[in-house]
Amino acid sequence: MKKTYKIDVDCANCANKMEEAAKKTEGVKDAVVNFMTLKMIVEFKEGYDPKEVMSRVYDNCKVVEDECEIFY
Amino acid sequence: MNKKQKKMLVRIIISLIATILLLTIKTEGLLRLALYLAVYFYIGYDILSKAFKGIIKGQVFDENFLMAIATVGAFVLAITDGSGDYLEAIAVMIFYQIGEWFQSYAISKSRKNISALMDIRPDHANIERDGEIIEVDPDEVGVGSIIIVRPGEKIPLDGIVIEGSSSLDTSALTGESLPRDVSLDDEVISGCINMTGLLKIKTIKEFGESTVSKILDLVENASNRKARSEDFIARFAKIYTPAVCLSALALAILPPLFILITSGEMTFDDWVYRALTFLVISCPCALVISIPLSFFGGIGGASRAGVLVKGSNYLEALSKTKIVVFDKTGTLTKGVFEVKGIHHNVLENEKLLAYAALAESASSHPIAKSIIKAYGKKLDLDRVKDIKEVSGNGIIAKVDDKEVAVGNDKLMSSLGVSYHDCHMIGTIIHVAIDREYAGHIVIADVDKDHAKEAIMTLKEIGVKKTIMLTGDKKEVGEYVANELGIDEVYTELLPQEKVDKVEELLTKKDPKDTLVFVGDGINDAPVLTRADIGIAMGAMGSDAAIEAADVVLMDDDPLKISKAIKIARKCLGIVYENIIFAIGVKLICLLLGAFGIANMWLAIFADVGVMVIAVLNAIRALYVDRL
Numbered sequence A: 001m002k003k004t005y006k007i008d009v010d011c012a013n014c015a016n017k018m019e020e021a022a023k024k025t026e027g028v029k030d031a032v033v034n035f036m037t038l039k040m041i042v043e044f045k046e047g048y049d050p051k052e053v054m055s056r057v058y059d060n061c062k063v064v065e066d067e068c069e070i071f072y
Numbered sequence B: 001m002n003k004k005q006k007k008m009l010v011r012i013i014i015s016l017i018a019t020i021l022l023l024t025i026k027t028e029g030l031l032r033l034a035l036y037l038a039v040y041f042y043i044g045y046d047i048l049s050k051a052f053k054g055i056i057k058g059q060v061f062d063e064n065f066l067m068a069i070a071t072v073g074a075f076v077l078a079i080t081d082g083s084g085d086y087l088e089a090i091a092v093m094i095f096y097q098i099g100e101w102f103q104s105y106a107i108s109k110s111r112k113n114i115s116a117l118m119d120i121r122p123d124h125a126n127i128e129r130d131g132e133i134i135e136v137d138p139d140e141v142g143v144g145s146i147i148i149v150r151p152g153e154k155i156p157l158d159g160i161v162i163e164g165s166s167s168l169d170t171s172a173l174t175g176e177s178l179p180r181d182v183s184l185d186d187e188v189i190s191g192c193i194n195m196t197g198l199l200k201i202k203t204i205k206e207f208g209e210s211t212v213s214k215i216l217d218l219v220e221n222a223s224n225r226k227a228r229s230e231d232f233i234a235r236f237a238k239i240y241t242p243a244v245c246l247s248a249l250a251l252a253i254l255p256p257l258f259i260l261i262t263s264g265e266m267t268f269d270d271w272v273y274r275a276l277t278f279l280v281i282s283c284p285c286a287l288v289i290s291i292p293l294s295f296f297g298g299i300g301g302a303s304r305a306g307v308l309v310k311g312s313n314y315l316e317a318l319s320k321t322k323i324v325v326f327d328k329t330g331t332l333t334k335g336v337f338e339v340k341g342i343h344h345n346v347l348e349n350e351k352l353l354a355y356a357a358l359a360e361s362a363s364s365h366p367i368a369k370s371i372i373k374a375y376g377k378k379l380d381l382d383r384v385k386d387i388k389e390v391s392g393n394g395i396i397a398k399v400d401d402k403e404v405a406v407g408n409d410k411l412m413s414s415l416g417v418s419y420h421d422c423h424m425i426g427t428i429i430h431v432a433i434d435r436e437y438a439g440h441i442v443i444a445d446v447d448k449d450h451a452k453e454a455i456m457t458l459k460e461i462g463v464k465k466t467i468m469l470t471g472d473k474k475e476v477g478e479y480v481a482n483e484l485g486i487d488e489v490y491t492e493l494l495p496q497e498k499v500d501k502v503e504e505l506l507t508k509k510d511p512k513d514t515l516v517f518v519g520d521g522i523n524d525a526p527v528l529t530r531a532d533i534g535i536a537m538g539a540m541g542s543d544a545a546i547e548a549a550d551v552v553l554m555d556d557d558p559l560k561i562s563k564a565i566k567i568a569r570k571c572l573g574i575v576y577e578n579i580i581f582a583i584g585v586k587l588i589c590l591l592l593g594a595f596g597i598a599n600m601w602l603a604i605f606a607d608v609g610v611m612v613i614a615v616l617n618a619i620r621a622l623y624v625d626r627l
Helices: A012-024 A050-064 B003-024 B029-056 B063-080 B087-117 B211-222 B228-263 B268-281 B285-304 B312-318 B349-359 B366-375 B409-415 B451-460 B474-484 B495-508 B525-530 B543-548 B559-594 B600-622
Strands: A002-008 A028-034 A039-044 A069-071 B125-129 B132-136 B146-149 B159-163 B166-169 B180-182 B199-203 B307-309 B321-327 B333-343 B384-390 B394-399 B402-407 B427-433 B436-447 B465-469 B488-490 B514-519 B533-536 B551-553
Touching: A012 A028, A012 A039, A012 A050, A012 B228, A012 B285, A028 A050, A039 A050, A050 A069, B003 B029, B003 B087, B029 B063, B029 B087, B063 B087, B063 B228, B063 B268, B087 B285, B087 B600, B211 B285, B211 B307, B211 B543, B228 B268, B228 B285, B228 B312, B228 B559, B268 B559, B268 B600, B285 B307, B285 B312, B285 B559, B285 B600, B307 B312, B307 B559, B312 B514, B312 B533, B312 B559, B321 B495, B321 B559, B333 B349, B333 B366, B349 B366, B349 B384, B349 B394, B349 B402, B349 B427, B349 B436, B366 B427, B366 B436, B402 B409, B409 B427, B436 B474, B451 B465, B451 B474, B451 B559, B465 B474, B465 B495, B474 B488, B495 B514, B495 B525, B514 B525, B525 B533, B525 B543, B533 B543, B551 B559, B559 B600
Parallel strands: B321 B465, B321 B514, B465 B488, B514 B533, B533 B551
Antiparallel strands: A002 A039, A002 A069, A028 A039, B125 B132, B125 B146, B146 B199, B159 B199, B166 B180, B307 B551, B333 B436, B384 B394, B394 B402, B402 B427, B427 B436
């Protein structure tokens, strides 16, 4: 399953770091962060609850970039 | 400017003024340090706190950390050597903030610019309810509703004209500036602007399924598919920063240690300063921001020209196009038959056409239609009777009480009429009147207006080979290929054989080159997906083409293929310029810094300057009109 979330982040490198962090999160099959459109597209692994996974993604992103926001 | 940017701008201006004041007022000792520190914390508190948080979370090596270390280091050096020169630390922080502010401003500005360019989203639809025209959200209009579009308004949903006629401006969708005339029963697509007359339209799709929504969705999500150069930069940034930090550490320790051992001189201060300069240069911002911005601009510019590119990766591949494979019908030719000539006729052309058209008047076959169209006048159906269709061969009918036979050579043979073959390529329609040969009509598919020019420009911009695949007969295929100047042609291919052929071409080519297949997207979806890049033509309203292709040309013009390649090349050119420029300047600064030639001032100017230039260069990708 794929879902798109709106994000807010200031710099392009931070967006790359968020993408990296999201990819490594448990339950995430693949993630793409589009800095230009400020969107995060997350593909979830089978059998995971998107809401639960997204809260983990959020925490992981907060570690690499304190000033980021994900609207999920 | 948003609130955050305004706040930051105020902070930058205040600290600039404060710094200038500090420079003019002579202060000494601790008071001086305290005043400078106050300005320093005012301009840099967010950076310092982010750096601190980063360290706690184990995220060293980010820009904030680097800036914090470099500026704090500069302060410490100024205190230890007793010079009291604190200006450098503050200046570096201020310039770093100016750089960040400009970056954020430029990005949001270009985001806005690009979305304004693609502003084809209609904001309302007019429907009639109880005799009154009211505005509703296009989302709320169901299939089969009647909508009213006034002159100057955008057509909100795909539909069919049921009343009125007008000219439509399709340039936002196709890049084509010539208006399109529509009248009763014509299909219209959303996103066009109604220019002259009031139209009543019956909708055939919901808003979410309408052309305008599909296109917007496609363009907005195109930059999700990242290009190889984008990935390269992301990887580069990941190793670049740590590498520079480690070399900074080495620079601070190893050379002074060596000098200490060999000559006994203490030079630590000097080398620590050089190491701090290193840290200022180590920020990868310029690179990381300019690459996606260039691609975003390129995709935005292309869509303005009527070329939809579905991803940055496709734009990258498109720039390396070396082989272009075409489908014939609908791609290079119009796919409609036209009368090309009338030969061996005993009657006048017009009279012969009239007889043929009347005989064919009841048929819906494309050939019949083309004859009727060529005749061009209203058919007096009273003159025709007893129409008999001879399956696959033609038609025999009574026109003006004469027996008129219109059809192929088999029909002539069966009637015992001797006929003449034709030297022209195409479908030959013989006409016999009362079993006497009256001549033949040559019907052929016509080349698109720009087909020949399109092949020529492709060659001019360095495409090595052009190939045509067609299911049509050998003579017809070779004739068209020859006329248009195509290098190779393969004829009489079934759809599956087209896929095989493309696969064969793919294995034979240099892996660095891109093979592009151009089709009309109707029956060549498998080939479109199989080729490196599939380009679908004339996709206005055709969902299959938008689905299967990587690049979609919104109008039928084959000239847009070379335009798309040129746009891709310009965009990739900008990407490479930025990569080389940014990395180059950084390396030079690192070198100068290591030898003590560049100071921190130069380093921060280089860093911010490179970023500003790279961002401005990236925005250039948006402008593709003159390509």
